[in-house]
Amino acid sequence: MIKLTTNKELDYEMYQEVSGMSFGGINFGNKITANHPFITKENHKQYIDDYYVKHEPEIKDFILETQTNIDKTQFDFFNAVENIFGEDYSKDFYTGFVSIFDCNPRWPETKSFQINLTRTGLRGLEIIYHESLHFVFFDYCDKYLTDETSEYSKNDGILWELSEIFDTIILNLPDFRTILVNEEEVSYPALSEKTEHIKQIWNKYPNDVKTVILESLKYLNKNK
Numbered sequence: 768m769i770k771l772t773t774n775k776e777l778d779y780e781m782y783q784e785v786s787g788m789s790f791g792g793i794n795f796g797n798k799i800t801a802n803h804p805f806i807t808k809e810n811h812k813q814y815i816d817d818y819y820v821k822h823e824p825e826i827k828d829f830i831l832e833t834q835t836n837i838d839k840t841q842f843d844f845f846n847a848v849e850n851i852f853g854e855d856y857s858k859d860f861y862t863g864f865v866s867i868f869d870c871n872p873r874w875p876e877t878k879s880f881q882i883n884l885t886r887t888g889l890r891g892l893e894i895i896y897h898e899s900l901h902f903v904f905f906d907y908c909d910k911y912l913t914d915e916t917s918e919y920s921k922n923d924g925i926l927w928e929l930s931e932i933f934d935t936i937i938l939n940l941p942d943f944r945t946i947l948v949n950e951e952e953v954s955y956p957a958l959s960e961k962t963e964h965i966k967q968i969w970n971k972y973p974n975d976v977k978t979v980i981l982e983s984l985k986y987l988n989k990n991k
Contacts, residue, residue: 768857769837769899771830771882774864775819781881782811785870791931791955795870802869802885818867822884826865829884833891840946844896847942848903852976856903863895873898875905875921893947897934897954904930912980925987929980931955932962936969961990 785795786808799806806814819826845857859878866881871894873880880898882891908916908926919926931954937943938951953959965983972978 768859769841769861769863769895771834771837771863771865773819773826773830775815777864777881778815778866778868779812781866781868781870781872782806782815783808785868785872786811792957793955798870799868803867815867822867825884829887830865832887833882833895836888836892837895840892843946844899844943847940847946848900850942851937851940851974852903852907854907856906859902859906861899861902863898871898873901875902878902889948893938893949893951896943896947897938897951900934900937901930904933907976908980911977915981915984925984925991928958928961928987929965929983931958932965932983933980935962936966961987 782799786799788795803814803818842857845855849855849857862877862879864879864881866883868881869883869885871881871883871886880894882894882898886894905921916926921927921930935951935953938947944950953962964986965979968982968986969979972982
């Protein structure tokens with residue numbers, strides 16, 4: 768089950784964390800500045816407070832519209848996930864926090880993520896199901912590939928890379944494209960070449976998730 772809500776304090780934390788960050792070929796600090804040119808480290812809390820007050824109706828409308836879109840499609844999403852991973856993940860609880868920043872991070876340990884206000888309609892669903900699929904992927908690894916994946920971080924390194932690449936491959940399968948319509952693009956430019964190679968692994972072992980993960984980790988370890 769996926770639910771949206773707000774957490775203004777999380778935007779405080781995210782600004783402090785990512786305002787100077789560049790990762791995976793994306794400069795998150797520049798993304799924030801492009802949409803919020805007057806925010807600074809000195810005024811960020813007041814800026815965020817004022818933004819939430821000024822845009823309260825927009826935030827409420829976004830949550831209502833996006834939650835409606837989720838409720839209309841999440842049964843089909845989790846059904847498609849079960850067809851790939853062999854388990855029903857629909858009873859897990861995933862939380863999406865609306866954010867004023869277009870960074871859209873995720874936290875596997877709490878199965879939560881942020882989604883930016885500008886991500887409306889299908890663009891919003893893409894973010895939501897992209898992050899939700901991360902949680903499924905990591906749960907699968909924790910349960911079935913503990914020995915092979917427990918040493919890796921879920922926030923950087925090769926398991927993180929594989930989680931992003933896996934999303935690109937899975938969300939472009941027909942059952943997911945029926946929901947999202949648009950092609951799922953590589954989230955981080957730095958992963959483009961590796962994505963093409965791992966697509967070949969998927970095509971060699973279609974729907975054999977365990978084998979694809981193991982073979983992909985071997986490849987990524989050789990190409991760090």
